[in-house]
Every structure is written in C-alpha cells, then in structure tokens.
Amino acid sequence: MGETLPVTEARAQFGRLIRRVCHGQERVTITARLRLCGLVPQELAMLGDALALAQYRARQVGGEVVGVPRSGVRARIGPGR
Numbered sequence: 001m002g003e004t005l006p007v008t009e010a011r012a013q014f015g016r017l018i019r020r021v022c023h024g025q026e027r028v029t030i031t032a033r034l035r036l037c038g039l040v041p042q043e044l045a046m047l048g049d050a051l052a053l054a055q056y057r058a059r060q061v062g063g064e065v066v067g068v069p070r071s072g073v074r075a076r077i078g079p080g081r
Contacts, residue, residue, distance in 0.1 A: 002027030007037075 003026075010017060010030045020026045030037045059065045068076065 002029060004029045004031060004036075006030070007032040 005013070005017075005028065007030050010028075017028050021028055028038070056065065
C-alpha cells in the first residue's frame with residue numbers, strides 16, 4: 001500500500017522518497033496539516049501518458065492533426081540541429 005509521512009518528515013527524506021516512487025513504483029502519501037497530498041506514483045504518470053496518446057490519436061482520426069513530413073521538420077527547426 002505504501003507509507004504515509006507528514007510533510008516535515010518527507011522534506012528531510014525527499015530524495016529517497018522520489019527514488020522509491022520512481023524506481024520502486026511505490027506509493028508514498030504526504031500529509032500537510034492533516035490533509036492528504038501525494039507523490040505521483042509511476043503508474044499514474046504512465047496512465048497520463050497513455051491518455052495523452054489516446055487523445056492525440058482521436059484527434060488524428062478526426063482530421064485535426066496534420067503531420068509534418070521528415071523533410072519539413074528539418075526546414076522548421078533549421079539546419080545544424
């Protein structure tokens with residue numbers, strides 16, 4: 001399930017908590033004045049990415065997104081990049 005920490009304790013352990021959430025895919029909940037706040041678990045970030053991709057593909061199907069050919073990308077960003 002994960003661990004719940006007050007914000008004062010979480011501040012002192014912030015680097016370790018971030019590593020646990022990112023690499024261990026653990027859930028860590030932080031409380032501030034008895035209100036729950038949370039670090040975003042890896043799985044929620046991946047769901048957000050999947051949602052953004054699904055929305056983009058839906059716009060593509062609807063004709064809202066126009067792709068740029070590879071040769072056009074170079075022209076847009078300029079030479080030497």
